[in-house]
Amino acid sequence: MNNADNLFPPSLAAALMKLDPEDGEQIVEYLKTHALLTREKALLQASVRDQKKLLVExxxxxxxxxxxxxxxQEKQRRRTVRALHSPPTLGPAPTTPVSQPVPRNPPPPSTCDQRERQSRRRRGERKAPPTPDSLPLGVEPPVDVSQLDLRVGRILSVRRHPLAExxxxxEVDVGEDAPRKVVSKLGGKADLEELQGSLAVLLCNVKAxxxxxxxxxxxxxxxxxxGDIAEPLVPPTGSTPGDRVTFLNxxxxPDRQLQSKQRVWERLQPDLQVDARGVANxxxxxxxxxxKGLCRAPSLTNCIIR
Structure with missing residues (x-):
């Protein structure tokens, strides 16, 4: 039994054949075809309704x-505005990295880095906490004199610069494996021979x-x-190369290296002075x-430190 037989029962077909033996068969076929078309039309209308329903959903x-x-997007914009207008916080920065992929196999530290860390451990120094990267426009990060890596050094040799009188x-020993080369402006009248073998105070975390x-x-x-007079600061008696110069308050x-864009030295230097007793402060x-004691000027008083 096909779909037309389901829609048009055989008993109804037999009754039509009895009523009209000549045209009854054609009438039955016409009715079956009409029933199939009616069903297909109903199915098509249902499909169209389902499609419309899906389009609405x-x-x-x-x-x-x-x-x-x-x-x-609005929440992200508000977070960005809050970060730009929030005041900078002192102290260690968050340790959780933000949008920085962590390499699976980080490169091993260089020999220079290892020697620097060992030298810091011997001197009992701590690495300076990182400063915030994002600050409001026009606001400089705060600076502190403890960011300066000031050490006692011994001048091993001294000579005139070949191109500048x-x-x-x-050549200065600052407690590292090798001495550092330092170029200084002492003035044309300085007696360089007296400096050889003497102790001095050096800023060691400036960029070469x-x-x-x-x-x-x-x-x-x-x-x-x-005037044209300049004297190297003198560490206290008993100091040795590599000793750290600190400030009680x-x-x-110290920072690993002073960042030029933060102008740490330029902002601190105006407040570095020698008082009336010749003590650097x-x-x-x-x-x-x-x-061991305090750092002093050999003979000058009430002057600047540069």
Missing amino acids: NGKLKKDIEQLRGQL ALSVQ CKMRGVISQARLLCCSTT HPGG YKGCRFEVKG
């Missing part, structure tokens, strides 16, 4: 997705730079008047080598 889902996307070149063709790896701290650890807090 898809439109609603698309609208919900657009609303959620707009809400997420006012500059001198020193070339001065008239000679690379300088540290900065020799000198006290200076407005500023116990933090920062805003009244004295340069000190713990357990």
